[in-house]
Amino acid sequence: MSNFQPFVMERLMSKWENLVDYNLSESGVHPATVRDLIPDPDQIERLLSTEFVYPQANGIPELRERIAALYPNATSAHVLVTVGCIEANLISLQTLLEPGDEIAVMAPNYLQIWGAAQNLGVSVRTFDLSSDQGWALDVDSLNRAVTDQTKVIAVCNPNNPTGHIMSSSEMDAVVAAADRVGAWLLADEVYSGTERLTDEKTPSFWSRYDKVLANNSLSKAYGLPGLRVGWIVGPPDVIDAAWARHEYTTIAIATLSNQLAAIALEPDMQQKLLKRTRDYIRRGYPIFEEWMRSHGDLFSIVPPDASAIAFPRYTVDVNSTTFVEQLIKEKSALVAPGDHFNLDHHLRISFGLQPDYLRGGLERIHAMFEDLAN
Ligand SMILES: Cc1ncc(COP(=O)(O)O)c(C=O)c1O
Incomplete structure (x- = not known):
């Protein structure tokens, strides 16, 4: 095979994102549905005749x-x-x-x-x-x-x-x-x-x-x-x-x-979709932030101006890829390791998700850090 630089983050995500219980590795918000795009039955009829x-x-x-x-x-x-x-x-x-x-x-x-x-x-x-x-x-x-x-x-x-x-x-x-x-x-x-x-x-x-x-x-x-x-x-x-x-x-x-x-x-649809995205981001970040603060000085962060992802640094002496591999195996949750951005001791965590799902995923990350501390 030819010499090749793989896209390591996408390799990890494509292998695990649909298998874990909690996927907090995605950088977008919880996706919209076909129904969000075509609420009108007439439009559906027209689409059905598309060749x-x-x-x-x-x-x-x-x-x-x-x-x-x-x-x-x-x-x-x-x-x-x-x-x-x-x-x-x-x-x-x-x-x-x-x-x-x-x-x-x-x-x-x-x-x-x-x-x-x-x-x-x-x-x-x-x-x-x-x-x-x-x-x-x-x-x-x-x-x-x-x-x-x-x-x-x-x-x-x-x-x-x-x-x-x-x-x-x-x-x-x-x-x-x-x-x-x-x-x-x-x-x-x-x-x-x-x-x-x-x-x-x-x-x-x-x-x-x-x-x-x-x-x-x-x-x-x-x-x-x-x-x-x-x-x-x-x-x-x-x-x-x-x-x-x-x-x-x-x-x-x-x-x-x-x-x-x-x-x-x-x-009009553009505005509706952008609002939907910003609502997810603005609802999700405070949940993430409260969770992060509850860990004392384990994490530090520059809050993101945009996007549905947070990129906190953590103080525990564990490599980010090792952490994520254990998180997948032991807690069935996925985030992106800082290593995949050439910055170890960081995690990229998505927060533009449905609140219960987000809380569930954050709980698994918390449990992983607890296990490491013990
Ligand atoms: C900065 C950036 N560019 C491009 C992409 C690829 O996105 P897509 O091909 O879904 O538009 C991503 C996906 O995460 C991204 O974060």
């Missing part, structure tokens, strides 16, 4: 128009619909980079781009969000990581796993670094719309700079991960080049996913 044709491969026009409407001055020619943000990120890399190129990637981060770039033979440098500064961007480390060889700067904003939302001046620093060397900006913005403390959506990097690919999906802010709908928004020539990669990976998203995604992005 399973190969749909328009870059996304049906109605869906691309609704996605374009989320971005200033974008048209459907600026949009490629993909199978989740995961495909959007992968084919963005395939489109912008060649073996031997250099990419600067934000850390900590969802390590897809970090690992996939290595698998493409690309050299990866990282720059930091600083835990000592409330996970603010460390601009010096950004400027060190971005060299004359840098072809792409990859950010995740709001950030997974910290929930940090970059300030306007942090965003300006990223744009300035890209502009200094003529690099592309690859912005993974899947957590935009999951803000915990404001109803204002985190602004996109789109339109702040001309060489931006803004990637997103319906999985997090809209609570629809199983639809597997994501997108790239970028300049039409790059979108066309990415579409050529999409023909090799997946051809198109599913016919029904195209239709349902267009429904999800109708203006």
Whole structure:
């Protein structure tokens, strides 16, 4: 087999997330249902007559128009619909980079781009969000990581796993670094719309700079991960080049996913779904926080600005992967270990869940720490 950097967190999640009693590893909220999307029986009738044709491969026009409407001055020619943000990120890399190129990637981060770039033979440098500064961007480390060889700067904003939302001046620093060397900006913005403390959506990097690919999906802010709908928004020539990669990976998203995604992005439905997500986040965080505080100084945290995940540090001297392996085996619960973000002694715990389920999962984590203490 070829030399390959696996995506360790997704490996763990895909093996266990549907088998454990309590899955607190997911980064989105408790998912919406088909009924949430199509409450009207007439709509159901129309959907029942959908033919399973190969749909328009870059996304049906109605869906691309609704996605374009989320971005200033974008048209459907600026949009490629993909199978989740995961495909959007992968084919963005395939489109912008060649073996031997250099990419600067934000850390900590969802390590897809970090690992996939290595698998493409690309050299990866990282720059930091600083835990000592409330996970603010460390601009010096950004400027060190971005060299004359840098072809792409990859950010995740709001950030997974910290929930940090970059300030306007942090965003300006990223744009300035890209502009200094003529690099592309690859912005993974899947957590935009999951803000915990404001109803204002985190602004996109789109339109702040001309060489931006803004990637997103319906999985997090809209609570629809199983639809597997994501997108790239970028300049039409790059979108066309990415579409050529999409023909090799997946051809198109599913016919029904195209239709349902267009429904999800109708203006009223969009607002309904975003509110539903924020309600889960705002109901869940206080439950998590109370649980965490009940452990005295075992945990410390910078509360997330956005997302349905908390990323506390813990003081017990146990490796995070070892902890999670024991948690799965002995307590039938799953969270993501800090190791999967290259930050040991942290756990990524989801809280955008139904309250009883969340409490049940937290209780299992508590029991695991108790066992370790004894
Ligand atoms: C930052 C980030 N990007 C992309 C993805 C992939 O999401 P999807 O393919 O469901 O849109 C995830 C999933 O957790 C994520 O956290």
